[in-house]
Amino acid sequence: MVDSRALRAAVVGTGLIGGSVLLRLHEHGTDVTGWDPDDATRAEGRARGLRFPDELADAVRDRDVVFLCGPLSTLPEALRTVTRHTKPGCVVTDVGSTKGAVAAHAATYGLTDRFVPGHPMAGMERAGLGAAAPTLFDGAAWVLCPAAAGMAGFRTLAALIIDVFAARVVPMSPDVHDAVAALASHIPHLLAGSLAGAVAGTDLRDAVLGLAAGSFRDGTRVAGTPATRTADMLLNNREQVLAQLGRVTGFLDELAAALRADDAAALVAHYRRAQGLRLALLDRATRPAPRSFALGADVDDELEYLLSLGSSGGYLTACRVADGEVAYTGHLPPA
Amino acid sequence: MVDSRALRAAVVGTGLIGGSVLLRLHEHGTDVTGWDPDDATRAEGRARGLRFPDELADAVRDRDVVFLCGPLSTLPEALRTVTRHTKPGCVVTDVGSTKGAVAAHAATYGLTDRFVPGHPMAGMERAGLGAAAPTLFDGAAWVLCPAAAGMAGFRTLAALIIDVFAARVVPMSPDVHDAVAALASHIPHLLAGSLAGAVAGTDLRDAVLGLAAGSFRDGTRVAGTPATRTADMLLNNREQVLAQLGRVTGFLDELAAALRADDAAALVAHYRRAQGLRLALLDRATRPAPRSFALGADVDDELEYLLSLGSSGGYLTACRVADGEVAYTGHLPPA
Incomplete structure (x- = not known):
């Protein structure tokens, strides 16, 4: 089982959402770096005791997980830059409010094994690191889009998001999302x-x-x-x-x-x-819908379980990888 | 000056809005009776220590102010019934969400001198006396529709609503409302x-x-x-x-x-x-817009001041009748 505290994380783009992700990871004790294209934001981050290298490459180089949190229009380029400066095992996700375009972009560039599209359903009218709050995602739905080529990355992220952010992970295909x-x-x-x-x-x-x-x-x-x-x-x-x-x-x-x-x-x-x-x-009453799957084999059943859970209004509250299997704690609304 | 505690009030129809009006008047120390067509509601009111006669006529007979709070469709008949059983000096108002029809009805029956259409802008999804709350109107806008023939009633009600309910009184014509x-x-x-x-x-x-x-x-x-x-x-x-x-x-x-x-x-x-x-x-900053008017003369200027205040986004936070004049504390948004 992966200990989410042992993962090294980076957050690229530290406005409201990225700043909140960064603050929560930092509070949790995760080794996390931040980066933002804005000089003043990086200086503000350093003044708050956070690590904010000046160069994006330095912020992401040795990381296990990278959250891309910049504006939607910057995501495709940020994705290519970050994957170029990180090792192949580093999982990259984003927090953009649409998933089809960025998923297609990742597929075009052969990054489906490393990139897991994401979307935490939280926000507020204010903007900027100054408005960020580590509790922003408590109890929120956080969509992740699993794909056959990137199931390991999906499992790592799902566990991290549930453990660190107290969010409900909703697995969905980009189009359904x-x-x-x-x-x-x-x-x-x-x-x-x-x-x-x-x-x-x-x-x-x-x-x-x-x-x-x-x-x-x-x-x-x-x-x-x-x-x-x-x-x-x-x-x-x-x-x-x-x-x-x-x-x-x-x-x-x-x-x-x-x-x-x-x-x-x-x-x-x-x-x-x-x-x-x-x-x-x-009145969102739910019934339990847990499932386990052997690792290393065909992931079709796992993928089908996850996508069906999300499109049926369900979500995950745990994802544990241990002893050659992955165990999901799923929940579904009443039939 | 009229002491709002010295007024005898009645509330006809004690669901969410009427119940909240009743509870607030009762808490304030006003002599108030309630009435509702539903037997169980009257019993519930009595169980809560409130006066709920079985007959509507008994609930309103000796009152100075009557709030009609039943469903919109019942208002025209309730208005005629209540005016029949009260003395001519008794002011009647309602809390319905539209004002044109009930104002026209009052004019048709010659009741414009006694009936002041009203609408407190407060509510919630729940219904019934059980959901009523005496604080429902705190800080809310409460529309009253003044008319030349009923200025005395308007002044009495405006003072009562500001003093008892901590609401902002917004004077408006029925059509503008x-x-x-x-x-x-x-x-x-x-x-x-x-x-x-x-x-x-x-x-x-x-x-x-x-x-x-x-x-x-x-x-x-x-x-x-x-x-x-x-x-x-x-x-x-x-x-x-x-x-x-x-x-x-x-x-x-x-x-x-x-x-x-x-x-x-x-x-x-x-x-x-x-x-x-x-x-x-x-950011509802306001500037003061107070005015005083001599009583007993032409009310055209007073009426124009009041209607202009409301249609400009303003409101009243005091209405005092003393020494032969009425003094309004009005507020307007920035010009």
């Missing part, structure tokens, strides 16, 4: 932007701000995310966001049609469906 | 319902629930409101909701078009506008 993230995160950002942006342009703006209560505050919260970060996220998942958006606007059209027709029964029926989803979100 | 509430509250409910309802109907439902983080939780919260209450609210403000919804879907269409065109600059520009609105919501 991108469709799900469109509905779970990107479209909520579109709706919040629409509400806030529309009100900003009306003559009722000040009066709306004066009356804004819980529903408006909640409904606009992620409109406070830095605009370039939101735009970057949406553009990187463009096709899935537009495809899934059609389902949401379709339901909105049905609600508006029922309202226009003064059809109380239809409105209530639609809202019962919405309310049921909300209740299911609040 | 309904347009503003559509954007500030009703459309957020439509967007939350669309997101939750659409996800409920997809094959990705369980996986989305598994990944749902802050943006999805916030974006669906009010979809947990009881379906009949949401439908009632939307239907009662149908025209304004549909009119204002066009502005929000218009902005959403612009965002989707920019995304489809891969136009990062347009997306960022739109999100900057949305982010600006969100920042303005979080």
